[in-house]
Amino acid sequence: MMKFYKTILFTITFILFYQISKAQDSLMLRKIYDESLVNGQCYENLRYLCKQIGPRLSGSANAQKSVDWGKKLMDSYGFDKVFLQECMVPHWVRGQKEIGKIINGKTEINVNICALGMSPGTPVNGIKAKIIEVRSLAELANVGESQIKGKIVFFNRPFDQKFIETGRAYGAAGDQRFAGPAEAAKYGAVGVIVRSLSSTLDDYPHTGTTVFPDGAKKIPAAAISTKAANQLSNLLKLKKLPQIEFYFKQNCQLLPDVKSYNVVGEITGSEKPDEFITVGGHLDSWDLAEGAHDDGTGVVQGLEVLRIYKSLGLKPKHSIRAVMFMNEENGGRGGDKYAELAAVKKENHIAAIESDGGGFTPRGFTFQDVSKEGMIKINSDWKELFVPYFSERLTNGGSGSDIEPLSVFKNAVLIGFKADSQRYFDIHHTPNDVFENVNKRELELGAASMASLVYLIDNYGISH
Structure with a gap:
């Protein structure tokens, strides 16, 4: 009989702890969304990237200007580490x-x-x-x-x-x-x-x-x-x-390769500094327009995740990195270099989130190569928390080309941020990919969604 009562007591305690934990998580996500929507800086950062720098095809002068801008901006936010990763990139020019x-x-x-x-x-x-x-x-x-x-x-x-x-x-x-x-x-x-x-x-x-x-x-x-x-x-x-x-x-013509860089900002983990959660998008863009949705929005959303952490005084357990990848559009060398250097340094990457589908209304996330049981657990643990923000579609699917090379890390879960896709390919790779076609609130909601998922992974882990 005593064993039965102990079992009942344990069950009640577990349920209460679970409910308290859920309530705390719900409150934290609300704080994250409030910070992004009220004090967010990703829209103005995107304005500068698009209007003051503009098209950023790999190897171009503007691509280098964007690298300099990205590093300077990360330094200004006071991240624990800000550094560049050198990579050689193609230099293709369109001409007249x-x-x-x-x-x-x-x-x-x-x-x-x-x-x-x-x-x-x-x-x-x-x-x-x-x-x-x-x-x-x-x-x-x-x-x-x-x-x-x-x-x-x-x-x-x-x-x-x-x-x-x-x-x-x-x-x-x-x-x-x-x-x-x-x-x-x-x-x-x-x-x-x-x-x-x-x-x-x-x-x-x-x-x-x-x-x-x-x-x-x-x-x-x-x-x-x-x-x-x-x-x-x-x-x-x-x-x-x-x-x-x-x-x-x-x-058009293809010129010799040019030296360029990934730009990386990091908040170092308080408990597991050698385990990394990466979030970001690609800094380069095609030359026909400003590269606003593809992929300026992903770049500034990744940066905003770290800024939100700093602003709210959150101390992550794991190290969190925002990465501005170079050369996604015509080579993928920035993503390759990031994974190569991570392997050389024996870094343990547990998760990576890429935003490269435009800055439209967030819908959820896709998880690459996660088992059926893993997806059931992800949805059981986190779906309810995203429901108030309409970002609750947590499904199997692809992640992103820049983080795909991180699949060499067996424990890494690769994740794609999913924005509403209906307008994306109207704009994608055209002269219409300009700042004016990005909605401020949609962009900020996406940044908050990404920061929220990072928070949950950091606190509870994630597995295949």
């Missing part, structure tokens, strides 16, 4: 604005294009050739060299609008941009035009990297706006017309 034309006999139709990152330029006088439309790499292979050689390949697979999560549509359509030009070159194509990776129909071409493996033949490749892609496709379907030709001229 591109020219694109659909040629239908004597009729020329000007269309909006932009060179894909890492593409070579065209000859000085441009390229004019007959054009062949395909929807996939498989169709390209089926068409074969006999029909492709000497022509410009037009990849025209649109976003699948059935996907609710637009990132899935981006992933499904993305191979035509990433790998299409290199594949087309194998069949003798002289150039490639790729439909912009976007869910919207507009006249803004979307840039982005294309990849030519070592030893692969490189041919000029450009993105065409979705409106122009439809126009070109419709003309190609009109059999009564002579075969349509396409002309484009671009002046």
Whole structure:
């Protein structure tokens, strides 16, 4: 009987302790959100990054200015450690604005294009050739060299609008941009035009990297706006017309690699200083705009996590780092370098959170390679705490390309911050990615969500 009473007493004590702990956590999350929404600095930090520095393609003068800005700002916040991590990055330059034309006999139709990152330029006088439309790499292979050689390949697979999560549509359509030009070159194509990776129909071409493996033949490749892609496709379907030709001229070139840096700020852990929680985004951006959503928002949100800790006087148990990664857009060398140096120093990374989906309304987080049992526990422990802030979607999924190299640490849980994705690919990699298209409150809510998850991981740990 005494054993029974002890069991009942233990159960009651556990329930009371659990409820008290939940109440304390709920109060702390409220403080975090209040600090971000009332005293937040991420919006003004983003304004400076976008308006005073602007586009920050790796290897550019502006990229170096952003490194200097990031370090100076972290120093001003009084973090325990602020340092740079050197890495060599590609230096690709776009040159003068591109020219694109659909040629239908004597009729020329000007269309909006932009060179894909890492593409070579065209000859000085441009390229004019007959054009062949395909929807996939498989169709390209089926068409074969006999029909492709000497022509410009037009990849025209649109976003699948059935996907609710637009990132899935981006992933499904993305191979035509990433790998299409290199594949087309194998069949003798002289150039490639790729439909912009976007869910919207507009006249803004979307840039982005294309990849030519070592030893692969490189041919000029450009993105065409979705409106122009439809126009070109419709003309190609009109059999009564002579075969349509396409002309484009671009002046890009790849220069020797340049020295650059990741920028790292740290609040050192009070109990486990050798165990790290990393949070951040990438500092570099494409050159067509200010890189506001991609990924200025992620950079300033990561920085804001540490600022919130400092402002609230929180003393983390583990060391927390905000990292401004360099060269996500056309190389990923900053993320590789961060993981490489962590391995050399034998650092124990337990978690990393990346924000690289825009500064829109937060929806939750995705946890990479976490078991079914692990996700059940994460949701059981933390979902309720995020419900008042509409950030309670805690699911399996990808994390982010800059933190992916940390997967070499078996204990590291890699996490992606998920913002509402419906508008992201309207703006992504276009001239529209400017500060004015970021909402202050949405940005601050995202920073608070990230700081809250860091707080929970720091206090309770997390496992696969």
